Each structure stands twice: as structure tokens, then as C-alpha cells.
Amino acid sequence: MATVEIPADMELVYKYPESLTEAHTHYCPGCTHGVIHRLIAEVLDELGVRERTIGIAPVGCSVLAYYYFNMDFAEAAHGRAPAMATGLKRVSPDKVVFTYQGDGDLAAIGTAEIIHAVNRGELFTTIFVNNAIYGMTGGQMAPTTLPGQVTTSSPYGRDVETAGFPIHMAELVGQLPGAAYVTRQAVLDVPGIRRTKKAIKLAFQTQLAGLGFSMVEVLSTCGTNWHMGPLEALEWAKEHMVEYFPLGDTKMTDRVRALKEGK
Amino acid sequence: MAKELWEGNAAIAEAAIRAGVEAFFGYPITPQTEVLEHFSKRLPELGRVFLQAESEVASINMVYGAACAGARVMTSSSSPGVSLMQEGFSYIACSEVPAVVTNIMRGGPGLGNVQPAQGDYFQAVKSAGHGDFHMIVLAPANVQEAIDLMVLAFDLAEKYRTIVMFVADGSIGQMMEPAEMPPMRPVRPPEERPDWALTGAQGRKPNIITSLYLGAENMERVNLRLQAKLKEIAANEVRWKEYSTEDADLLLVAFxxxxxxxxxxxxxxxxxxxxVGLLRPITLWPFPSGRIAELAEQVRGVLVVEMNAGQMVEDVRLAVEGRRPVRFYGRMGGPIPLPDEILPEMEKLDAECR
Structure with missing residues (x-):
């Protein structure tokens, strides 16, 4: 990046987070992964923990997340990031550990790993990106695909009689005693992005304070596989996904609340 | 240190503790459960990590995570559980992080039974997981050797940044024998973890541990590096024991x-x-093919005895390359071949090769 001198009468108000590399991402135009990456990076910068943070990337569209985050990273097998994070954190309790997972990874093939990691109250943070579809393999039905939603593997629309129902992970995970802070947010507009950042920050603060497991489910879009333009995709998600996946906290222990309120 | 009476499974766990294992992740399965139980008692009192996972799939991925952090780590299981771990073996091998896994083999296929067996030879030696890789495979024949090989397993895993599998049939896990434990090695402090490990990118570039290499040339380059490493292991780490082979004109091979x-x-x-002489492979991979080929020149015939339908015999035949008859005797699903059964097979071979 070229260095520009800031004139004396001006103030630098916006810059690339140190926790991101300057690599160009492979994400499709309009994809919200980039926004979510940036929010995590800003939070890690603000908390000053980049140099002791270890991320675990999933299998899915964000499989290459380690090219975009400027910190130590491992790449997990499909769905196994919570188990890897468990092993890593248990032998490195002074590090900040997070998994970044999509809906196929976390809510289908990795259900056992996430549920049990949460139930043990593992001290890591999960960022769960829910866009209701398998992106990387080209738009197949996900565990979070909406009823009636057409995908390449539900060409007649998801029939809940045969394919089951969209799974509510934030609610499921929030029920478990090991969870300290679980919330569902959406990056579909600017206020939502701001709230998501606050949630991500609280999730990492929960980990740093050793209060238990923390997860932020982030409703996201997939214009490419939904066959929509970026704006249309944001509108579709607001109209349909938020209704099915209500936003808000599904778990906040008293100690997390105190942390949030600065007590 | 004096000899004490040790049960095989407990001895395996205690040997790993003496070798400085920092963490154990596992799931109960007969006939290896005592390994897990011994760790569950000992590791917390030593301030190290013990965790009973929700499945073998989770255990091996916890091992993978802890290994990425540069910790000395292992898991343990028995045949059906090891099958579940195979996904992880492949990732660990490609990522080149050190890890140790024990398989206290039981009867199979399927759920099989909890009797001693050697039916997982192919799995351990030839088909540990998807893609081109081998694990170093160590096979003890008694409790003392199990202890010694557990210590060696960690040294080899770290020397070559690879996965080491320790295979023993259920009878070695369950039997008690007098054996001597090695002294307690100090646990490596976290600040001495290796340079490649994920320890936080403090004052250095980020470390990335992955098994994803998009692009044909990239993936081939990684494969060539892995193959070069395997070649080095094959050249340096073959281990076996011989009994009465100096003047032998008939050879037994069994592990x-x-x-x-x-x-x-x-x-x-x-x-x-x-x-009759005996060659007992201690490393099943790399296999003592060179020595078997030499002995093939000396003897009239070879008999391979296994607790399976004939798996290692294939490697013996590859080593002998048709120079001498190679015959097989085996039992499956629990029975241990006894001398009374094996001796007539030896006599048959003797008659055949006159």
C-alpha cells in the first residue's frame, strides 16, 4: 500500500485494519463475507489481540479466509473447526481462538462438533455465516435453506416433508449451559452491520474474560447462487431470511450482560 | 528404574506421559478404554490436558488442533474408532504436523468383536486415508516394547512432522507383564514450541497450517515434498527383530x-x-523389505503368520519377488494362532521346499 502523508489540518479517520492482509478476496461481487471479515479484523485491532489470535477456517466459500486475515490460521476439515479450536485452545489457553464457519460446515456436517464444543463451554468464539445455501459447491440446499427455496439440489423448492426444516442454530446453541453469549445478527444494511460489529466485539470480550463459549450467527447473502444482484439479494434476505431467523440474542449470561454494560 | 507389573493399555498411557505428552483427546472403546482411563487420572494431576471427546472424529480433530499449536499430543482408539479418524489422518499428514495415534486392534470387519486381531494392517499400512501418504506404523510384541515404542513414536512424529500410528492387538493392551518405565521427561514449555506452530503472529509473519493447495502444480509440489520425506523415513527408520536366522533355511515372518x-x-x-528362523517387523511401515529380500536368498521358503486373512503376506511377497515360495497361515476375529497350529504349516513348507 502506498503511504500518504496526512496533512497537518486533517485527521485519519478510516484505514485498512491491521488484522486484514491486503490480498484481494476471491469472493463474488456483493458477497457479505468481505464485510464480516472486516468487522472481525476491526474488533481484533480494537481489542489489541491480533498477535495472539489464532483463526480456524472452514470448508466452504471462506475456505481461504487465512489469506485475508493477518494472523496465525489453520484450515480445518469440513465441519471440524470447533474440534480443532478445542484442541488448540486447550493447549494454548492464553491465545484468542475463533472459528469462521458457514451453514453447511457448522449446521450440517459439523453439528456434533459445534454442539459439544458449546456444551463444554469451550473458550473460543464462533462466527457463523448463514446464507441459506452451499456457495462453494455451486448453490445446493443447505440445512438453513428456507422452505420452498429453489437450489440446485432442491429444484422444486425445499420440501420440508422430505428435506426437513431450516435449522435454527443460534436458538439451539443458546440453550446449552456452556454458551455464555449467542446472538443472531445480519449484515444486510448499515445499522445491521454496526450491530453485528458490536456483537462480534462482545463475543471476543466474552472469550477474553473467560466467561464461556460465544457465537455470532450472521445472516448473509449469496447473490451468485440465489441468482440475484447484490441489492436484490440484500432485500430478499431482509424480506425472507429475517422472518425465518429472527435477529437478537439467544443467550446472554448475567456476567456477559455486566461486561456489555461495563460493570 | 525397577520393573513393575504393568497392564499393556495403562503402560502405553504412562509411557506417553513419561515421553512428555501434553494433551490426550479420546473416546472410550474396548479393548483400549484403559488407555483413556489412565490418562483421565494422571493428566489432570500433572496439570496437563485430558478431554473425553464426543466421537473419534472429534478426538482426531482436537489432536490436529493441538498439534497445530505445537503441543505434544495423542489419541487412542480401537479398530471401528480408528476408521472414523481416517479423515483426520489425511489432513494431519498433508499439513505436516506431528501426532501419535494408537490402535488397539479388535476383531472386524464391522462392529466385529473385542477380541485381539490384526485385521487393520491394510488400513494402517496402505490405506490410512484419502490421498497419497503413509503413516509410520509401529507394532510392539510385548508390554516392554509397547512402552519403548510409545516414547519413540513421539520422537519420530516430531522429527519428521508426521503422523505415527502405534498398532497393537487387544491382547497386548489387556495383558499384564513386568516392565520398566522410562524416567519422566520434562514437558516442553509453551515458549519453546516449534517455529512453524500457531502460537500467535507476534513480531513475525503469520503461520498458516493448511492441507488445501488449489492448482495442479501446487498440489503436486506438496505431494513431491511429502514423498521425499517418506523416502527419507523409509531409508532411516526400518526396524525389526530376528531370532535364529543366522543358519535358518526356513523363515517365519510375523508381527x-x-x-x-x-x-x-x-x-x-x-x-x-x-x-527355522523368525523375522518380526517392528515398523510395519516402513517395512523391512530389504532384509526379507536378503533372507529370501538364504532360505528355502517363507511362512507368514497373521491374525487376519493374509495382509502383511502381500508385502512379504513383494519383498521376496518370487524367489522362494511364500505361504500363509492366519486366524481371524479373535483366535491367536498357537504353536501347535503353526508347526504343521512349517512342516508342510519344509516338505514343499525340499
Whole structure:
């Protein structure tokens, strides 16, 4: 990046987070992964923990997340990031550990790993990106695909009689005693992005304070596989996904609340 | 240190503790559960990590995570559980992080039973997981050797940044024998973890541990590096034991428990005037092919005895390359071949090769 001198009468108000590399991402135009990456990076910068943070990337569209985050990273097998994070954190309790997972990874093939990691109250943070579809393999039905939603593997629309129902992970995970802070947010507009950042920050603060497991489910879009333009995709998600996946906290222990309120 | 009476499974766990294991992740399965139980008692009192996982799939991925952090780590299981771990073996091998896994083999296929068996030879040696890789495979024949090989397993895993599998049939896990434990090695402090490990990118560039290499040339380059490493291991780490082979003109090849039984066969055959020698592979991969090829020049015929339908015999045939007849005797699903059964097979081979 070229260095520009800031004139004396001006103030630098916006810059690339140190926790991101300057690599160009492979994400499709309009994809919200980039926004979510940036929010995590800003939070890690603000908390000053980049140099002791270890991320675990999933299998899915964000499989290459380690090219975009400027910190130590491992790449997990499909769905196994919570188990890897468990092993890593248990032998490195002074590090900040997070998994970044999509809906196929976390809510289908990795259900056992996430549920049990949460139930043990593992001290890591999960960022769960829910866009209701398998992106990387080209738009197949996900565990979070909406009823009636057409995908390449539900060409007649998801029939809940045969394919089951969209799974509510934030609610499921929030029920478990090991969870300290679980919330569902959406990056579909600017206020939502701001709230998501606050949630991500609280999730990492929960980990740093050793209060238990923390997860932020982030409703996201997939214009490419939904066959929509970026704006249309944001509108579709607001109209349909938020209704099915209500936003808000599904778990906040008293100690997390105190942390949030600065007590 | 004096000899004490040790059960195989507990001895395996205690040997790993003496070797400085920092963390154990596992799931109960007969006949290896005592490994997990011993760790569950000992590791917390030593301030190290013990965790009972929700499945073998989770255990191996916890091992993978802890290994990425540069910790000395292991898991343990038995045949059906090891099958579940195979996804992880492949990732660990490609990522080149050190890890140790023990398989206290039981009868199969399927749920099989909890009797001692060697039916997982192919799995351990030839098909550990998807893609091109081998694990180093160590096979003890008694409790003392199990202890010694557990210590070696960690050294090899770290020296080559690879996955080491320790295979013993259920009888070695369950039996008690006098054995001597090595002294306690100090646990490596976290600040001495290796340079490649994920320890936080403080004052250095980020470390990335992955098994994803998009692009044909990239993936081939990684494969070539892995193959070069395997070649180096094959050149340096072959281990076996020989009994009465100096003057032998008939050769027995057997590993693990049945390798031990065959020592009796050698003695009894020699009492009957047959000049039988025994080669017992200790590393199943790399396999002592070179030494078997040499002995093939010396002997009239080879008998391979296993607790399976004939798996290692294929590697013996590859080593012998048709120079001598190679015959097989095996039992499956629990029975341990006894000298009374093996001796007539030896006599048959003797008659055939006159």
C-alpha cells in the first residue's frame, strides 16, 4: 500500500485494519463475507489481540479466509473447526481462538462438533455465516435453506416433508449451559452491520474474560447462487431470511450482560 | 528404574506421559478404554490436558488442533474408532504436523468383536486415508516394547512432522507383564514450541497450517515434498527383530502378538530338526523389505503368520519377488494362532521346499 502523508489540518479517520492482509478476496461481487471479515479484523485491532489470535477456517466459500486475515490460521476439515479450536485452545489457553464457519460446515456436517464444543463451554468464539445455501459447491440446499427455496439440489423448492426444516442454530446453541453469549445478527444494511460489529466485539470480550463459549450467527447473502444482484439479494434476505431467523440474542449470561454494560 | 507389573493399555498411557505428552483427546472403546482411563487420572494431576471427546472424529480433530499449536499430543482408539479418524489422518499428514495415534486392534470387519486381531494392517499400512501418504506404523510384541515404542513414536512424529500410528492387538493392551518405565521427561514449555506452530503472529509473519493447495502444480509440489520425506523415513527408520536366522533355511515372518508366539515355534521346530528362523517387523511401515529380500536368498521358503486373512503376506511377497515360495497361515476375529497350529504349516513348507 502506498503511504500518504496526512496533512497537518486533517485527521485519519478510516484505514485498512491491521488484522486484514491486503490480498484481494476471491469472493463474488456483493458477497457479505468481505464485510464480516472486516468487522472481525476491526474488533481484533480494537481489542489489541491480533498477535495472539489464532483463526480456524472452514470448508466452504471462506475456505481461504487465512489469506485475508493477518494472523496465525489453520484450515480445518469440513465441519471440524470447533474440534480443532478445542484442541488448540486447550493447549494454548492464553491465545484468542475463533472459528469462521458457514451453514453447511457448522449446521450440517459439523453439528456434533459445534454442539459439544458449546456444551463444554469451550473458550473460543464462533462466527457463523448463514446464507441459506452451499456457495462453494455451486448453490445446493443447505440445512438453513428456507422452505420452498429453489437450489440446485432442491429444484422444486425445499420440501420440508422430505428435506426437513431450516435449522435454527443460534436458538439451539443458546440453550446449552456452556454458551455464555449467542446472538443472531445480519449484515444486510448499515445499522445491521454496526450491530453485528458490536456483537462480534462482545463475543471476543466474552472469550477474553473467560466467561464461556460465544457465537455470532450472521445472516448473509449469496447473490451468485440465489441468482440475484447484490441489492436484490440484500432485500430478499431482509424480506425472507429475517422472518425465518429472527435477529437478537439467544443467550446472554448475567456476567456477559455486566461486561456489555461495563460493570 | 525397577520393573513393575504393568497392564499393556495403562503402560502405553504412562509411557506417553513419561515421553512428555501434553494433551490426550479420546473416546472410550474396548479393548483400549484403559488407555483413556489412565490418562483421565494422571493428566489432570500433572496439570496437563485430558478431554473425553464426543466421537473419534472429534478426538482426531482436537489432536490436529493441538498439534497445530505445537503441543505434544495423542489419541487412542480401537479398530471401528480408528476408521472414523481416517479423515483426520489425511489432513494431519498433508499439513505436516506431528501426532501419535494408537490402535488397539479388535476383531472386524464391522462392529466385529473385542477380541485381539490384526485385521487393520491394510488400513494402517496402505490405506490410512484419502490421498497419497503413509503413516509410520509401529507394532510392539510385548508390554516392554509397547512402552519403548510409545516414547519413540513421539520422537519420530516430531522429527519428521508426521503422523505415527502405534498398532497393537487387544491382547497386548489387556495383558499384564513386568516392565520398566522410562524416567519422566520434562514437558516442553509453551515458549519453546516449534517455529512453524500457531502460537500467535507476534513480531513475525503469520503461520498458516493448511492441507488445501488449489492448482495442479501446487498440489503436486506438496505431494513431491511429502514423498521425499517418506523416502527419507523409509531409508532411516526400518526396524525389526530376528531370532535364529543366522543358519535358518526356513523363515517365519510375523508381527505383534503372533510374532511373539512364533518365537516358540522356532524353538519347537528346531527341536524337531527344522532350521527355522523368525523375522518380526517392528515398523510395519516402513517395512523391512530389504532384509526379507536378503533372507529370501538364504532360505528355502517363507511362512507368514497373521491374525487376519493374509495382509502383511502381500508385502512379504513383494519383498521376496518370487524367489522362494511364500505361504500363509492366519486366524481371524479373535483366535491367536498357537504353536501347535503353526508347526504343521512349517512342516508342510519344509516338505514343499525340499
Amino acid at each position: 505383534g502378538t503372533v510374532g511373539r508366539v512364533c518365537q516358540t515355534v522356532v524353538r519347537e521346530a528346531r527341536e524337531k530338526g527344522l532350521k
